[in-house]
Every structure is written in structure tokens, then in C-alpha cells.
Amino acid sequence: MNKPMTAWIAGAATLALTIGLAGAADQSRPKEETPPRTSENQPGDPGAVKSVPEQAAQDKEYQAAMKKCDSLKGGEKQKCVESAERKFGRM
16 A cells, blocks of 8 residues: 555655646746737727727817817918827828
């Protein structure tokens, strides 16, 4: 009975050490950043997917910017409109 019990204890100890070493090895490796999915919002990407509240807030900001342009005339108004469209990706 000693030999089977010794073999079982040795196997359990080996398993425990193997699991411990594998866990320690994973923590020592630098974590790689996964690139964002194409469906996530990207800075400067006008076609990015936005949530409804984000889109509503952006629409309000865009409308406010366009109202500021209404009081201007000629070339200044055109520059203001183009700037707002560029800022909010509405070209």
C-alpha cells in the first residue's frame, strides 16, 4: 500500500507545481493590447458606431454650431459651416 500512496502523492505534487509554474509564467509575460474591433468608436472616424445618447448629444452640438454660423455672412459663414461639418464628420 505504500507504493501506490507514494505514487499518488508524487503525482499530486507534480500537478500542483505544474499549475503553479504555469500561472506564474502567465503573469510575467507582458500583456498585449488587443486592437479594437472595427465596430467600436475610433477617434476621428466619422463612420464609427455610436450609442443613441452619444449620437443625440452630438446632433445637439452640431445644431448649435450651425446656429452660430447663421449670424455670419459670405465667406465667414461658409468657413464656419465647413468647420462645423468637418468637426462633426458631416461632409
